[in-house]
Amino acid sequence: MDVTALLPVMLIFDTAKFVKSKSYHPLVYRILLTVFLFFNVQFLRSQESFxxxxxxNLTSHLGFVLPEYQFINLIANDYTRSIGLDVLKETKGKSEWEQRYNYPAYxxxxxYSTLGNDKILGRELAVSPFFRIYLMxxxxFHLFTQVGLGLGIVNRKxxxxxxxxxxxxxxxxxxHLNWRLGISVDITxxxxLMSGVSFDHFSNANTAEPNxxxxxLSSYLGVGMNLGRITERIKGEIADHQAAIENEIVLSFGGKHSRALSTNYYQTMSFSFEKRKSFFKALHIGLGADIFYDGSIKDQxxxxxxxxxxxxxxxxxxxxTKSLVYNNFSLSLQAGIYLGLIERVEGYVMYNRGIVKYWISExxxxxxxxxxxxxxxxxxxxxIGIKL
Known part of the structure; x- marks a missing residue:
């Protein structure tokens, strides 16, 4: 029997225990053990290649909860203290995308972090895939920025x-959203060794109230260790980019709570059309139109x-829309203005979207x-989007 198949099951049971109690330490230890066993098993399977x-990388953080709202000043009465364990894979230029992005890592x-008040805010455990770009x-010597998005679990709500x-x-x-700006220096x-600043945000995306x-924000110190060989980077010619224009239609579905601590959950939908141009291989700019449906408007x-x-x-x-593109993935920031049918609950004039997209086919x-x-x-x- 494959021993690694049991590891996710072990984590699921411990996560449930974490949510139902304040006993978070066994879950942290189990995650560390899982990572250790998984990568050692994979190493034995594939010998040196994996x-x-x-x-x-192991990091230790010290920071504070940002006083975005007045109540935070009253209840966040301590520093945040965090530890992080990152498993990192460096790219070596096997694709044109890796070379264009200066050999990024993922x-x-x-x-794992305290949140400034154990009794009220509790503590958080997060697991996040991340992408790292080297600025220098x-x-x-390495200067980098890193973005991660994943799941965060708290033991107090x-x-x-x-x-x-x-x-x-x-x-x-x-x-859980994380952004870091850091430096690392190879000692051997x-x-x-590494140091930097880290910004972390977590919320439930308005799927439950309050939200x-x-x-x-924290500063951190850390140490990293290579587990295997460091291979040579591949350096090849990068073809000149030819700007192209494409059209896409998108149908989206969602849901929300109103902001009145309501137990009702409302359906949302949207239909969008966008025309965009790939001015650069990694940067696309788009202009489009949207129709939104929000089932909570009537009750609000x-x-x-x-x-x-x-x-x-x-x-x-x-x-x-401004999109940062990496192969079939893209990360987009969108800013819009309501025209025609306006937003009537709060009277908002502008709307925004953050979008993570993946092309499953052409x-x-x-x-x-x-x-x-x-x-x-x-x-x-x-x-789901369709390219026209």
């Missing part, structure tokens, strides 16, 4: 009777003693997106 350009991050890479002061987190399971062929979320307007008509549940607008894409109004998250969406 561990080539593979490394493990990996999986395991992150000279000899033994809002409860009307037992934890009513925690109006930041309304669910045990949340989305195997060991490196103000928590942002915290009635609660505010405002007039409602059926077409108020729909909004229309135009948007501008013509079809899938995406996860988050619609917001600046920093106020509205709802997540899952969409």
């Amino acid at each position: 561990s080539d350009n593979l490394s493990v 990996g999986l991050s395991f992150f 890479d000279k000899n033994k 809002f409860d009307l009777e037992d934890n009513f002061m925690n109006v930041a987190v309304g669910s045990y399971y949340n989305i 062929d195997k060991i490196r 103000l979320g928590i942002n915290y 307007l009635i609660d505010q003693n405002k007039k409602f008509q059926d077409h108020y549940s729909f909004q229309t607008g135009i948007h501008l 013509k079809i894409s899938v995406r996860l997106s988050m619609k917001s109004h600046l920093h106020i998250l509205d709802y997540p969406e899952f969409g």
